[in-house]
Amino acid sequence: MTTANASTPDTKTLSGRSGPRGSLNGWSRRHLAWLGLLPFLAYSTVFLVVPGISVAVSAFHTQSGRFTTTYVVALWHGQFLAANENSIELAVVTALSGGIVGLLAAYCMITLDRPRWLRSFVTTFSGVAANFAGVPLAFAFVATLGTTGAVTKLLANDLGINLDKLGFSLASVTGLSVVYTYFQVPLMVLLVAPAIDGLRSEWREAASNLGASGMRFWRHVGLPILAPSILGAMVLLFASAFAAYATAVALTSGLVTLVPTLIGSYLSGNVIVDPQMGQALGLDMIVILLIAVSAYLPLQRRASRWSR
């Protein structure tokens, strides 16, 4: 780091402005500069990339190290297929519910001018709720919608609605959807608020000067501009629900088969048959999240076209 600094003190300004190609001894500078990135690259290789690759590689090997596709093929059958279906259903449903509720909430928050504290309050609360996931969230919902929860009792005693008889349980995909929405909505608010903020009032005024009604403005101007941001945010919601582990474990203790909880039971030794299935499921999860993230990044790039 210091070598790169000291070797060319007077070309710094020049090269800084015109890019590395403009410097005189560009070759060595260009390569020495990478040294500054070494700590980060080394750290992420050891604690992120190598563990990730080890899961992908182990998925194709038996415990004794022989190559096999048995485990990966098994992902398309029985409980592993069911786990994937449940996890994907949960992620899609809550990405949609959280996405739509959150989008409308963000829109209301931004366009209401009064009270003045509303905006910073909603933003801060969204930060809290988006990060208030996991075990505490699970218990909050047990106290609310569990068999002896406050709302369950209220519905049963005062309105005669028995949630249990209606087939509702927190330990089901439907129940989990209700709980996951708790962190999906605020996540959506935090993700789309900047985009809604970026809708310039000139556009609205221009549209309305040209005679566009509210609906027409949204159909032809507002939504097309917001679409990449909304879709991108929903893809992130999908990923966040698909990967969520703590809430599901605390609520269902394995009653609902999901990909992350199944991986957990393999890792903690609750399942002893074919321990390598845990690795295959890990690869499964990496692949699905990789697809989601690869859909997010181009959407994000597209969305940033309108910012500023």
Add this chain to the structure above:
Amino acid sequence: MVALSKDRPRHTSQAPQAPQTLKVLWLVLVASYFVIPLLATAVFSLQGPHGQYSLAAFTEELSKAAFLRSFLLSLRLAGETIVVSIVLMVPTAYWVHLRLRRARPLVEMISFLPFVVSPVVLAVGVENVFRKGPSWFVGSPNVLVAVYVVLSFPFLYRALDAGLRSVDIRTLTEASQSLGVSGPGTLGRVILPNLASAILAGSLLTFAIVMGEFTISSLLLFNTFGVYIDYVGTNQATGAAALSLISFVLTWIAMGGIALALQRRGAGRQFMIGGR
């Protein structure tokens, strides 16, 4: 504008918008979904053994040695994670902005990777790779710090990136070096103070995430605060409700801190999105 909208129908003069009452109604509806579980938890945690309201669950829980041990462990892990991730990420982000702009897509991609390799999978991978590692590392919570630092990548890098964009670091660096300050000196005395609010926000988010972390610590068998809450929940519901509220308050303090730290920039929200 205001005068116009009073005289005429809204859609002819004003920008198209939904009516105010509808918006307020919607926000109230959404807010109730968020507030009711918290209220239910609070009421539940205040239930005394004989049906009366009492703070027994709180005083009892807080005085347990096991609670204190797990809480202090999580506090320690949070502190260590914050220090390591800042020491690692601040110079990296600075370097990428100042000298190695070509590397930016690469660093962005790597700092996004924890979304692909999610906590559960990371736990499996770390177990694969370090199972036979030295016991001072694998057998101690140090391994958790190492992994938590990775979890902080996405939001810490984003916070620092936004912070660095908002100041002209190139000019600052040139000015500092023309006054004869060394490279590390520039980073410490010129760049850091300008990044203070971004660093503070990133640290608070890291704090909130580590204090609530359950997935990795439970899978690697460490008794952190999150794991302890889950354990209490298996046999003592009021105690678990009390601890859940404490956890909520901690998150609230962290987020309130972020909002305060970034008040002037008005950009708090993008720093509040953590990993899970």
